[in-house]
Amino acid sequence: MNTTKKLISLALSGAMCVSLAACGAGSESTTAEGATVYRTLYSSEVTTLNYLTTSLTNEYAIGANVVDCLVEYDSYGNIIPSLAESWESNDDMTEWTFHIRQGVKWVDKDGNEVADVTANDWVSTAQYVNDARNAADNQYMYSTGAVVKNAQAYYDYTAYLLTLETLGLATGENAVDDAGDPIEVVDPVDADSIGVKAVDDYTLVYTLDQPCPFFLSVLSYTSYMPVYGPFLEECGDQFGLDNENLLYNGAYILSSYLPQQERVLTKNQSYWDKDNVFIDEIRQTYNAEATNVSVSMYQSDEVDYAAVPSDLLDAMLADESTANLVHGSRPDVSFSYFYSFNFDPQFDEQYEPENWKLAVNNENFRKAIMAALDRVKALTVSEPYNPSDLLNNTITPANFAVGGGKDYTQYDALLSYTQGDSFDEAKAIEYRDAAKAELTAEGATFPVKVLMPYNPSTTNWDKECQVVEQQIEGLLGSDFIDIIVQAGPETGFLSAVRRGGDYALMKCNWGADYADPQTWTEPFVADNSYGFWDLSEDPETQALFAEYSAKVDEAKAIYDDDAARYTAFAEAEAMIIEHAIAIPFSVSAGDGYIISDLNPMEGEYAPYGVALQRYKYQHLSDTSVSMEEFETAYKEWEEARAQAIASTEE
Incomplete structure (x- = not known):
């Protein structure tokens, strides 16, 4: 297989396709049963699977693959429909209306259908994330840049209530903290006043306090991912504790979650866009020494990805048996x-x-x-x-x-x-x-x-x-x-x-x-x-x-x-x-120097949100690419991206 030609042709043809992967598959690694499996190691365990509250890449990388957003991205950073089939805004861009894709299902870890995805699921998210009791690290996305009506006011009110609850105090004008300082009274704000409304099951409206021409780009952050409200309420504090306390509507299901052992992401057979999911399983194995052993495990065909430590880099590039496997990664412009x-x-x-x-x-x-x-x-x-x-x-x-x-x-x-x-x-x-x-x-x-x-x-x-x-x-x-x-x-x-x-x-x-x-x-x-x-x-x-x-x-x-x-x-x-x-x-430098069987130019591209963590649209090749092959492909991607950008304005 000529990997160089494959990458270059994908990058060039990508300007005419929604995604590089949509233009043709490469040679892929498969199991004896015919499933395409991507194998990696990890050395840092997550502390939560609750994608609604985390801002850590290591944690939301799972949520990014199991829950879809209103929009997603092609391989050049163009916003394309996902769970919203279409959208429009009013003239001053303070009101955004999204038309939700019908027929999308929430499923459990075994793939059993639980409920339909509806506009109400984004209302549930907004009310949960902006409740200070839930300590969402990503809540600021409702008040920074894009300012959702009453989101911060509701957060401030619930923070006030939380302070009183923690101190065992009732609301009132004369409440003081442990130091004897007065606690400023915050006027009541109802969760229903947050500017996120379900007009009907498949029409969602966001109301903002100021014009926001870039609002679409905040929608692929974890704090804007949907959640099925009745399930969230049923789980309570257990939501996101493990894979049984999650529901899935994305490309994958977290079918196995054994902390400090393994995580297995399995293709969601109920997924609305499963024809664009080309890897059947992502198998992530825990290894506290992942950094030190991943290269040797790649060479023995136990994994399909390895980060190359700096102390090995020179020797691997000088060795004919490994030089053609090592390449850089796309710079991270986030x-x-x-x-x-x-x-x-x-x-x-x-x-x-x-x-x-x-x-x-x-x-x-x-x-x-x-x-x-x-x-x-x-x-x-x-x-x-x-x-x-x-x-x-x-x-x-x-x-x-x-x-x-x-x-x-x-x-x-x-x-x-x-x-x-x-x-x-x-x-x-x-x-x-x-x-x-x-x-x-x-x-x-x-x-x-x-x-x-x-x-x-x-x-x-x-x-x-x-x-x-x-x-x-x-x-x-x-x-x-x-x-x-x-x-x-x-x-x-x-x-x-x-x-x-x-x-x-x-x-x-x-x-x-x-x-x-x-x-x-x-x-x-x-x-x-x-x-x-x-x-x-x-x-x-x-x-x-x-x-x-x-x-x-x-x-x-x-x-x-x-x-x-x-x-x-x-x-x-x-x-x-x-x-x-x-x-x-x-x-x-992004991921630095790596060995990887994934085509680096195929996946979704956006230097913000969760796009870069997703496996959708990506194919698994039978070998890694060399430094020269990667550099050529990256330059071709930049040129094709410029063409794709220009074409959107024609």
Whole structure:
């Protein structure tokens, strides 16, 4: 079998198909009984199967395959119908109506039909998730970006009741907590007032507090998955405890669930779209040493997937018997990494916070660091073979958001950054000299101390910091800048360091919540915990922040013209980069280097929600692909995706 040709032809033909997998199957591994079985190991057990409350990938990866959403995605990120056959919104996009697919069944772990899927199942979800008693980690999706009417108000009211119940108090004006502080009274809000209504069994309406052109993209989060209300009520606290306390309407049923032994996902024979489910069984076996043994087990044909540890990678690529099995993975653009300047330093006097305030508010100083940072060199620490694949030239990654028929990063305001490289030795020296003259006049002292902490529990972060320190100091001069690399706490790093402002310059990341550039503005707006730009006391920095905020508000107000909305957001984001408020760095490496018999370009694609965790549309091949084959297929996928995006606007 020529795997290269198979992957390339799939990627090219995919532009004309809803899914790559729909265009033809490859050679698949089967059991003696003829069933296609995909075998993997796992080393981290889930704490719950309750998809309505979890925001952990390890946990919702199961829910993603056993419960369908209103919408799903093709292999290029286009939204397509799932349990909603069609939908429409009102003119200002504050009311969204979904027409539910009829004939879809809820089944139990043995495949027995229990009930029909109806619009009421999403009402049950909304009322459950927004009840504070259920402690749903994903509840914020009803109030961030997309704001569902009365969802947060109901949550706040139930949180108030929960506080009183915990303290053994009755509602009233004079209730106080254990410290004697008064508990603020919250007016009653009824669950039925939440803006999620079943007009009839197959018509579902969401009412929002503000226009939301990207609302469809929040619907594949766990907090918007349906649940059969009577079953949920019957289970009570036992819901999601095991596979018997779940119902299924998705591509698979969790037919076996033995903690720290195995999980078996079996094809749902009652599934409404079972012709697009090509793997009959996913068998996941627990092994505490999965990372260490998966490669050898792949070679002995015991599993069909293995993550390649970094200490084995060089040897496997040099070995003819394994070199053609190892390949990279598609970069994960759901996270963006950037170096953040802290405008409100809260670190110790020994690191000279007042001197840092002078420096960080000087644009030429920030630009000098930005131009001096060789991001490719820094990325070789974690990605020695293809570091440029992870490079991110904008805050919003390429291949994330699409509007007006093109990728967001291709809009005019961002295009020069998308196609360029901020690393420029000559410019770095020019900015340094200008900054030194300006800062000297303001009374700053040199070298400027730059506290740059890292989390010691994150692999290779310390090494990356050392490379950055040596490279920037080597270019700008240690008489100008003194980068102080320091290990932060292994636990509570986020709260103590980033949120606590205990840094001068640090690599940060942000994860997207929905398919719109608005989600990437959140680290830079008022009251954020990234960089504290809004807290700067410098007049020029304050003016720049005000200008950026106004542009973001302008962009948010545009809901009926994707091109105009994206243009405005691109102009706002360009301000962040042009003035070096933050330095775009990279996207995530995804699964890293792997051996896998799954075609990596076939499945659903969306860098948010649960799409990337689903096995629907994927085929199982009889071998893995090489590095070269994967790179070729990935480039073809990018080209085909661009064509598919453009075709949606024709």
